[in-house]
Amino acid sequence: MAVNLSKGGNISLTKVAPGLTKAVVGLGWKPRTTDGAAFDLDAAALVVDEAGRALSDQHFVFFNNLQDPSGAVVHQGDNRTGDGDGDDEQIAVDLAALPANVARVVFLASIYDADARRQNFGQVSDAYIRVFDAEDPRNDAKTVVFDLGEDASTETALVFGELYRNGGDWKFRAVGQGYASGLVGIVADYGLAAA
Amino acid sequence: MSSASTTTVRTLVAGVPDTALVRDDLPFLRRRSRLRATAPVVPAAASALDLAPPVTAPSPARSGRTPLPPLLAGLPGVGQGDRRLLTVEDPVVQLTRVQSGVGGLRGELHTTRADAQVVVAYELADRSQGVVRAAQPYGPDDRRPVVHLAGLRFTIDLRQVRTLRRFLVVVRPGDPAAGPVEGVLVVTTAGGSRLEVPLDPLDGARERADGPTGRTATVALTGHLVRGALVLRAEHARQVHPLRDLLAAYGYRGLSWRDADTVLAR
Numbered sequence: 281m282a283v284n285l286s287k288g289g290n291i292s293l294t295k296v297a298p299g300l301t302k303a304v305v306g307l308g309w310k311p312r313t314t315d316g317a318a319f320d321l322d323a324a325a326l327v328v329d330e331a332g333r334a335l336s337d338q339h340f341v342f343f344n345n346l347q348d349p350s351g352a353v354v355h356q357g358d359n360r361t362g363d364g365d366g367d368d369e370q371i372a373v374d375l376a377a378l379p380a381n382v383a384r385v386v387f388l389a390s391i392y393d394a395d396a397r398r399q400n401f402g403q404v405s406d407a408y409i410r411v412f413d414a415e416d417p418r419n420d421a422k423t424v425v426f427d428l429g430e431d432a433s434t435e436t437a438l439v440f441g442e443l444y445r446n447g448g449d450w451k452f453r454a455v456g457q458g459y460a461s462g463l464v465g466i467v468a469d470y471g472l473a474a475a
Numbered sequence: 476m477s478s479a480s481t482t483t484v485r486t487l488v489a490g491v492p493d494t495a496l497v498r499d500d501l502p503f504l505r506r507r508s509r510l511r512a513t514a515p516v517v518p519a520a521a522s523a524l525d526l527a528p529p530v531t532a533p534s535p536a537r538s539g540r541t542p543l544p545p546l547l548a549g550l551p552g553v554g555q556g557d558r559r560l561l562t563v564e565d566p567v568v569q570l571t572r573v574q575s576g577v578g579g580l581r582g583e584l585h586t587t588r589a590d591a592q593v594v595v596a597y598e599l600a601d602r603s604q605g606v607v608r609a610a611q612p613y614g615p616d617d618r619r620p621v622v623h624l625a626g627l628r629f630t631i632d633l634r635q636v637r638t639l640r641r642f643l644v645v646v647r648p649g650d651p652a653a654g655p656v657e658g659v660l661v662v663t664t665a666g667g668s669r670l671e672v673p674l675d676p677l678d679g680a681r682e683r684a685d686g687p688t689g690r691t692a693t694v695a696l697t698g699h700l701v702r703g704a705l706v707l708r709a710e711h712a713r714q715v716h717p718l719r720d721l722l723a724a725y726g727y728r729g730l731s732w733r734d735a736d737t738v739l740a741r
């Protein structure tokens with residue numbers, strides 16, 4: 281039985297999954313049935329410091345930058361439809377390999393071309409984020425799940441959750457924060473010069 | 476079975492994932508193995524979640540992973556909200572991977588000439604080539620265009636930047652007899668960075684020095700995707716009017732032409 285978190289909740293990964301060093305963060309969603317254009321959601325991760333700012337624009341891990349400079353955070357590739365079982369996109373995080381100046385790794389998803397297609401997260405159902413042990417992926421007891429439910433409505437990008445250091449532990453927090461300004465807004469919020 | 480689990484245990488203990496059995500039943504393992512390089516020996520992991528600062532140099536790239544290729548060194552960039560003029564002396568800018576991958580790259584021609592035209596030629600990663608122009612504004616197709624032209628504005632969909640190899644922006648007069656178009660091509664990125672390419676009448680003077688005539692089309696901008704980053708260059712070059720010859724001069728030779736100015740749509 282996986283550990284379920286509600287919005288704002290957090291949990292120590294060391295307690296849920298003792299010995300965890302390589303975590304995989306999976307994001308999933310199902311597009312509601314619409315007769316409009318297809319949904320294309322993109323997962324991304326931001327590697328940020330104590331002040332909540334991305335360490336550099338190379339620390340924004342997304343489809344055009346599939347890993348951070350240390351190679352600890354690796355995007356596993358793009359799924360363009362949200363169809364099929366299991367996670368739609370996965371990002372692997374080697375916790376032991378993250379440099380000491382990394383305080384948090386933030387996971388987010390955005391809807392591609394949302395404005396032009398008039399799409400938002402209100403039209404996406406069953407969005408979730410889960411964290412599991414890369415070396416024991418089938419073990420439900422070592423899996424943490426945050427089901428976003430129907431929370432987001434008009435937002436076009438969403439911070440699903442984050443891994444953060446707490447003393448000697450890595451913890452996971454369910455965030456569920458939406459951004460109407462899309463990926464550009466999130467990226468600007470975390471102090472990235474680029475977007 | 477027992478040997479398999481022994482191997483797994485050894486992998487967990489020694490931290491040498493490359494010796495692990497290939498688990499085709501686990502999709503994420505299958506995908507990870509693609510990313511893994513021909514790995515040298517991975518050092519044994521420190522104790523789990525040990526947050527003490529590393530004894531050695533700070534976090535070298537993990538062995539066992541292919542590092543992303545570095546961006547070209549020595550090319551100037553453009554910061555968030557910054558404005559840069561791409562002059563003859565300083566024509567090149569390299570966007571970051573984020574600037575090259577978020578939102579759209581938008582260009583707009585500002586001119587007083589009523590007959591000005593913008594034409595964008597592109598080459599995709601599969602080496603196919605195409606041209607967008609007023610009569611044919613979406614490339615390569617209108618379902619999910621990589622390049623879109625609307626009047627004097629063009630947009631490159633950066634979500635699809637990885638399917639792009641290069642592109643070229645041409646500004647030309649509708650009536651070649653009226654002479655080259657003057658104006659400025661303004662290119663913006665999602666973060667509000669702004670690049671301005673002046674279409675300088677002196678461009679023509681430079682051309683005239685080595686003698687050609689009838690060059691009324693201006694090659695305003697070229698862009699190349701280099702290791703995931705867009706490198707833009709203001710060419711400040713004048714070319715002959717017919718598109719076929721102009722594009723051939725820049726290596727766009729994979730196109731079929733109805734006539735010297737009309738490309739055959741795919």
